[in-house]
Amino acid sequence: MTLIEQLYWGGAALIVLWLVTFGFVLVATRNGVVTPGPATQEFGDDPEPPAVVSLLGNHWRGVEHAAAATLLDLAARGLVELRQPGDDPARSSVHVTEAGRTASGLMPYEQRVLNRVTARAANGAAPIGAIAFRDVKRAAAWNAELRQEIIAEARLRGLSRFRYPRLLGSALLIGAFAPGALFTVAAIMGGHNVRAALAVGVAPGAVLGFLLAKSLGERATPKGLARAGHWAGLRAWLTAHEDFAQLPPASVTVWDRYLAYGTALGVTSLTSRLLGFDSGDRRRVWSSYGGTWRPVRIRYPRLRPGFGGSTSRLLQLASAAGVVAVGLCAFAVLRQPDWVVAVDAHSDGSLRRPGLVLSAGWVGSVLLGLVVAGKFSRWTLLVAFLAMMPGNFVSGSHGWFSDAAAHEGPLLGELAAVGVFGALAVYFLVLACLERREPDTITGEVLRMESRKGKGVARFLVLDEGNTDLTTAWALPAASQGIATGAQVRLRISRATRTIRSAELVRAAMPEGDRVAAKQAAS
Template sequence: MSQSLSAGLSAGLGTSMSQSLGTNLSAGLNMSLEDQFYWAGVGLLVLWLAVFGLALALTRNGAVHPGPATQEFGPEPERPAVVALLANRWRSVDHAAAATLLDLAARGLVEVRQPADDPAQSTVHVTGKEAADLTPYERRVLARITEQAGEAGAPIGAIAFRAQERASAWNAALRKEIVAEARLRGLSRSRFAPMLSGVLAVAAFGPGVLLGLGGTTGGHSIRGAIGVGVLPSIPLMYVLTRALGERATRFGLERAGHWAGVQGWLRAHEDFAPLPPASVAVWDRYLAYGAALGVTTQATRLLGFDAGDKRRVWSSYGGVWRPVRIRYPRLRPGFGATPAQLLQLAGAAAVVAVGLALFAALRQPEWAVTSGPDASHSLRRPGLLLTLGWVAIGLLAIAAAGRFGRWTLFLAFLATMPGNYASGHGWLIHGMDSSGPLPGETAAIAVFAAVTACYLVLAVLERRAPHTVTGEVLRLEPRKREKAPRFLAVDTGDTDRTIAWALPAGAPELAPGSVVRLAVSPGTRTVRSVELRTA
């Protein structure tokens, strides 16, 4: 009985599966060529993601088993920069540059002095001692220190770069050199084999090609088909490039476990973490390895090889190192504007002041509907009349200022919303009954009248002869808008504070550290001309 039932179920299941397979096959054969390309593209996309996920799972780093706490580095210890790569799980080389500087100091190539109680006032000096066994990344760090310190030394804060682009390029090159050293010692390897990463990179364009062919066969334009084809390749290449990196070898995991034991021994000393950089004279290479392992917090905070603080920059212009504080006048009226732009802005402010005054003087209570069946949905509601008037004046001012953008009308629509709920805003209803400007309108008229006068005065002052400023470029900071003038901070050597100038967008690039002579307009802080000079 059970055997016959099983045989019947098997026969029925086999029949149903064969019928389903035949139905799906015939449906697939009945699909248009366009649909076949689309489904093939989706299938290839799913396959790529599956292979990529499997590759990620198979190339994960193994677990690091910390060894016993020890103060021994080992017979042939890795340099602190390589230890930083191991301590950061092969993902980054954070603190590697600071650790290398401290290691150079421990080996006598660099000297760190702390003349006062504040560790931030420490200075770094190059001793001139020769060393033949320096690695490429150690030579890079030493070259940066020599560039800034010279023969007289420099504050440790002066090691930081003044431009983000240069800092990024320098640190990227440093990481490549550290990774090369780790691979040479058998501690690290590429996460994906070259063949696997190459196949994944080429296959990432496969789904896009099939989807693009589907769009072409479907009668879509070539431009649309190309857009559909390129679209899936962008995120695939992004996730692939993010995944490319380093992973541990078996020997690398063993050494990482040993250095985790050193880290535990260093952390057992409570007074080790707040040690200043100058304490390398007492702690020798332990301070460098503590920085690489993330234990020495204060030393790594003070020894930065990044873009530095854009509001506080160390400068030696004038012969003495000192910190110069920079202020960026982001809300200054007319900052970086030409005389024509100042007149345009004055006209826009005048439109608001005059428009509000006329609107307040001309409006009458009879314009509004406050009762009756049309009071709730009529365009003559008091609140809606007021908000429409204010928004119309604002749109005229924006148009006069030349700042009309694609979001302007949408924001103007949102600004009229309070007028649609006048029942909840009684002051809007009573506003139409008032004669003359409302208190808020009076304040706005006064403010925009003052702004108009300010821009007109600035436009008149721009006709004066420019002032001359000579100094060293501290920083050149971009703005969010490409056409907006950039911030140019210059140290004139006679003050510890400076206000950034407005360098027009079309002006040439100025490297931090170069000496320039500027012709400027103090009112708008606009740079009219730039002349490079020798230091």
């Protein structure tokens, strides 16, 4: 065995050794078993905050419902107030009290939740649905920071710790790249260039490092397991109350901190669903633009032909649809029965089978239209090949393909397809003409912005003009910059294609839930 082969085999052996060691480490550092305590309604002498209880109740894997539980805990302590004016809990509102505006000494995650509520209820009150974020990335960042603050508090209380000791984690990380070092040396000795050798060496380390990163997290301490058992007993006591799961948020005035702990432990299904600090419902957003809070329903025209198209693009699509219609029509009119040969014992008719002839005409017309539309790619060829396969395997003298090929004149399906593509061509031409009109001007607040896959594809922008409870998203060109969720903008738009021609910033967006924004609103 040559030295190069020894290096490759040595690297492979190190990978196996690392995986075996990693498996033992996973088993050794897994969380212990939580032994539920007896059902109890007692919190204890020094109870953990509901946010920390959420971490314990989720077996140190996450802090689901921690923000909602913290909000309810703040309400139980008189810093905020939750009101339900009618029978619908979803219409409840949140108010920041005078004690909440002057509160001090709160934990970082409590202050974060209070600042979010203060920012949304800057005018005195806000619907509970307005607490949710409109921007997905902002919601994810806010919740990630909240999680880190809760974990820091749990570690400070001796309830949680890193899964891996610092020395063990460093050893696993270094060991993950050791096989790659041997592979790199072997590749260089084998005559490969440095770039290829580094690629060979980094690949196994990247995979093993990814496995290590996915396993990082928190692990219980003995004290944490004991406290988790106590809170499991409280969960059992709360679960025994049949109506507790359907309590609305405003019932915190009756149940006090029990509602907060029940939410942290996943017992209150209704309250947990209504008090969301995530990205919210993309089809129903609360807006205060115009002076009063109201829910705005949103429609996304994903299947609308010509949505966001420019004049040149609409003309191109009209040409493509027209080409398909003309191609299908010409093939249907010019097709003759003698284009197909009769199959007998001496001739297989492989290139003139009825199914293959028909498929070639139909698929060829569509392919020509895709070329004109600029949508032709290697995947298009694959789909076209698969589309012709059913007709290619039909070689008999009887059957649907044979009867269709022998039919005089266009088939009913061909007439329908010609009509559809012809109508599309006219539709795109009409849109192109409407695009030449002078654009309209509208002003409002940006409720949501969503990206669409693919470069050069328009994005969705949802604008609230303040005069309707139902709005349809506009097409914002992918190259547009400087517009953010929450900003007030003046748009020049084309209603035919719902395209934004230009955008002018009227008022910049305030960062959702930031502490700076909350302090400015309070002052």
